[in-house]
Amino acid sequence: MSASPFPSTEWNQVVRGRDALAGLFLRYQKALRAYLLHKQRVPVSDIDDVLQGFVTSQMWEKDLLAKADPSRGKFRNLLLTALDRYVSNWIRHQYAEKRSPGAGAKLDVHRADVAAEPVKDGFDLEWARTVLNQTVTRLRESCEKAGRLDIWRVFEARLLRPILDQTPVPGYAELRRELRLESPAQAANLLTTAKRSYERILRNVIAEYAGNEESIDGEIDDLLNLFAGGA
């Protein structure tokens, strides 16, 4: 087996231990909740139970993902396949309990009265939001740690705010004055640095579940394709 250029990926950690997997689950639980509600139409009141049961039984007891082969497919798909299987079993179990004499007669096992939404509006959207929130948070933290909030400020003003708020892009001259730089070119150089850091961190965040370089590229392409229509 060839060495991965990202030896500390979450995939590898899945095989090595479960703490990282628990971290991944916590990080992306909003996406899993969206999937359970909109795709599987699990009632809101049952979602916590289902998720807790899924993590405990599938991830910890059966250690399903620890045995998974990264080459078999994308982590997101694998997670959903496992979740689908768990929900099917959960529903079967609920019906069985309901039918059994003297027990579970009041259990509510109906599907949530929620219109099924395209996956793009549920799981994948929440997943991508989490990826981007992680990336932006880590970028700011790394700038703070390095004492380079000027890099963060140029990134925020020129790229982030215009995307999130559709605010006009401020000129480099304006940023030069705000940050007391020598020239607008210096502000432009800061932006180049910020973009490189953003790309590196985005790839690291994705590497935590996607694996090697090729898989990271594939995941970015996949996410771009999912949201291209909305652009």
Place this chain on the structure above:
Amino acid sequence: MICLGKVNREVAMQSSPASNDFSEAGPDEIFKALRLPASPDSEWSESDLREMLQHALDAPLVSQVAQTIDEAVRPALEKLTQQTTPAIQCLRDLFKHPQVPRDLLAVVKDFAKVSADHPTRPLPRDLTRVLYYAVIVAAKQQGEDISSLSETSLRKSTRWALEQPWLDADLKELFEKR
């Protein structure tokens, strides 16, 4: 001297981490954010270009050119800029000077040529085009030919440069003399 620590504190107070959140972002915003690394930088505004051109014209010539081309040319540049009377301190001096050494004109032309593609200190392409044509015109005005650009092409390029709203007054005067 700018105190980076002070800038950091000020930025920390101005930035709002809560508002930099994708939790409510739609597909369009997600797409743009994922595509960011591959997207070209936003265009330069008119005021950016005006300010950058002025900075390029008034910055110390030797440092600016040596840092972009090669530090090895610094001693030769220092010699060339000091041997003129009056001495040439910046690009603005060079464009107004009646007798610039040919070698110096050639080096500045190379500087303008490579500046747009510099890996860490790139200048906007339109700005480097203006500097490139300006040095060729300045050379022509003192009887030197440092470019293979035809007269027709140079005339066309000069017209283009004069149309730029961010053009500096000294360069405008230089181009208008043609």
